[in-house]
Amino acid sequence: MFSGSIPALVTPFDADGRFVETAYRELIEWQISEGSSALVPCGTTGEAATLAKEEHFAIVKVCVDQAHGRVPVIAGAGSNDTRVAAANIAAAKESGADAALMVPPYYNRPSQDGIFQHFAALAPSSPLPIVLYNVPGRTVTDIQPETLIRIVEAFPKVFVGVKDATGVLQRVSQHRAALGDSFCQLSGNDDLALAFNAVGGVGCISVTANVAPRLCADFQAAGTGPEALALHDRLFALHTSLFTDASPGPVKYAMTKVCPSFPGGLRLPMTWPSEASRAAVDAGLERAGLL
Structure with a gap:
């Protein structure tokens, strides 16, 4: 259902933390024109944790309106409360999204059966349709392969894919062996996207695509051969630099370098990246040919 380069969109805030709709619409238009194959509003990189529910889905609606059916919109909609998660999916649908991106319950640390029962x-x-989002580094809840396979096999028409940010590449093969090629596997780690695709992945929900949408789209279109490797090498320093401080601080800094008019505000507790992080981002942007 989904493939290619899919930016996990940053949410533009001004210096006072107010959403800047014009900048968001311009970002979406740029992403589409540069070859992004879908959009993810209000995910981790979009600072969803700092958005009130009404604001969250109003932003999703802006994204849907600007995309205007040209690419699918996968709305961040997860929660650690099953009832809230159900309401979020309904709100995403009402906002016009094409799918929901759902983390497993975080903080309360359910068992593997609890994770299954949540999604069931x-x-x-x-x-x-739901794209599972497995990011144990943030949620402290890891959807083990056996549990993911159990979820998808029980509800194959609902759970259509996974954004896998575990960094465990063998899971791509484990999932594919059980679920086949029709189950969409997307990398959640830009720096591992080449290896992820080589063992059966079909794309990446990307942080780097915010600042390098054309390069990321070209990388995904190149497959896993020499051209893809050359693009991976060109982008690698940028990929790693965007996590040299708490995300999305570094990527918002990068946006202000690539698009000087982009409002780089963050909402607490997220803060502007350190001087060392900014230097790493500058070097990554230069290596990628974006400065």
């Missing part, structure tokens, strides 16, 4: 409770009434 969401599936029967879900008005949207």
